[in-house]
Amino acid sequence: MIDFQKLKFSFGFAFEGVVHALKFNQNLRIHFITAILVIIASVILHVNAFEKGILGIMILLVISAEMINTAIEEMVDFVINEHKREAKIAKDVSAGMVLLTAVGSVLVGILIFTPYIMKLFK
Numbered sequence: 816m817i818d819f820q821k822l823k824f825s826f827g828f829a830f831e832g833v834v835h836a837l838k839f840n841q842n843l844r845i846h847f848i849t850a851i852l853v854i855i856a857s858v859i860l861h862v863n864a865f866e867k868g869i870l871g872i873m874i875l876l877v878i879s880a881e882m883i884n885t886a887i888e889e890m891v892d893f894v895i896n897e898h899k900r901e902a903k904i905a906k907d908v909s910a911g912m913v914l915l916t917a918v919g920s921v922l923v924g925i926l927i928f929t930p931y932i933m934k935l936f937k
Contacts, residue, residue: 836885842913843881850874853924860931870927873920880916884909 836843853874857867887909895902 832882836882840881840885843878843885846874846878846881846917850878856928860928860935862927862931866927869923873916873923877913877916877920880913884913 837847853870856862857870862870888906891902891905
């Protein structure tokens with residue numbers, strides 16, 4: 816049986832995590848603003864539903880990667896109070912994950928939006 820009280824608390828904690836990350840992570844705020852702009856552009860340019868779905872998945876990938884990166888950085892800072900090579904590697908690798916997902920998303924965005932933008936100039 817589903818314990819709806821526990822489920823409610825779980826969603827509450829998850830929401831608190833998103834709010835905390837947005838409050839304290841500038842990069843995540845940038846990703847959210849970019850996501851909003853992409854969504855607006857997809858509506859204005861009448862991007863088809865399938866491509867909107869792909870854009871949505873890419874947006875969620877980048878935001879999720881940034882939140883994982885934030886969690887890793889917070890935990891590393893909590894556990895290790897000094898500069899250690901291993902801590903730097905963990906933080907750099909998680910930041911690299913965000914970079915790769917963001918670059919991939921930009922490439923997907925270029926592939927999707929280019930034909931729609933080209934139509935505007937014909």
